[in-house]
Amino acid sequence: AQSVSQHNHHVILSEAASLELGCNYSYGGTVNLFWYVQYPGQHLQLLLKYFSGDPLVKGIKGFEAEFIKSKFSFNLRKPSVQWSDTAEYFCAVSSNTGKLIFGQGTTLQVKP
Amino acid sequence: DAGVIQSPRHEVTEMGQEVTLRCKPISGHNSLFWYRQTMMRGLELLIYFNNNVPIDDSGMPEDRFSAKMPNASFSTLKIQPSEPRDSAVYFCASSPYDGGAPDTQYFGPGTRLTVL
Numbered sequence: 001a002q003s004v005s006q007h008n009h010h011v012i013l014s015e016a017a018s019l020e021l022g023c024n025y026s027y028g029g030t031v032n033l034f035w036y037v038q039y040p041g042q043h044l045q046l047l048l049k050y051f052s053g054d055p056l057v058k059g060i061k062g063f064e065a066e067f068i069k070s071k072f073s074f075n076l077r078k079p080s081v082q083w084s085d086t087a088e089y090f091c092a093v094s095s096n097t098g099k100l101i102f103g104q105g106t107t108l109q110v111k112p
Numbered sequence: 113d114a115g116v117i118q119s120p121r122h123e124v125t126e127m128g129q130e131v132t133l134r135c136k137p138i139s140g141h142n143s144l145f146w147y148r149q150t151m152m153r154g155l156e157l158l159i160y161f162n163n164n165v166p167i168d169d170s171g172m173p174e175d176r177f178s179a180k181m182p183n184a185s186f187s188t189l190k191i192q193p194s195e196p197r198d199s200a201v202y203f204c205a206s207s208p209y210d211g212g213a214p215d216t217q218y219f220g221p222g223t224r225l226t227v228l
């Protein structure tokens with residue numbers, strides 16, 4: 001069965017620190033990849049997505065992610081985090097049955 | 113566009129009562145998903161519809177849960193009877209997915225359900 005693994009469950013950073021959140025998936029076929037963000041008390045919102053083309057994808061709010069097919073990875077990065085980036089981040093991969101498979105999420109806490 | 117609309121936003125009920133959650137997807141989207149989010153289990157897909165037809169309900173916990181989509185602009189998730197362990201935030205999401213590779217899902221604001 002397809003699965004998504006997010007290695008970091010809880011990350012604490014100071015403002016201006018660089019961020020990298022890991023995401024690995026298990027499906028070897030063609031996939032679409034997503035990162036969603038959930039701010040405290042809010043719903044999930046799309047940060048960025050990869051369908052094809054340039055494996056380095058840029059999203060909103062300065063986030064980017066790199067698709068590395070050989071490593072089955074789609075890590076999320078941001079060079080300098082802000083306090084307002086405090087949120088939960090979910091990686092997701094498309095399945096071959098029409099649904100998205102979500103990872104367990106990573107809680108990011110940014111200290112001012 | 114108003115986005116995905118869910119009602120009610122908050123629901124507090126007593127064990128044994130029937131609960132109905134409602135969702136209006138984004139106009140033109142033909143896939144609709146119901147999720148449940150808890151601290152313990154994270155985000156779980158309960159069921160999803162494509163063109164109003166249930167495609168995958170393997171995530172529905174048990175017979176107490178049922179979902180319908182009578183038309184392209186409305187879906188309900190019903191819990192009868194409700195139990196305290198059903199307390200969670202229930203999200204509805206819609207997508208323009210139409211049988212090809214899954215596309216972006218757009219989430220509603222959620223319904224926070226508390227069963228006493």
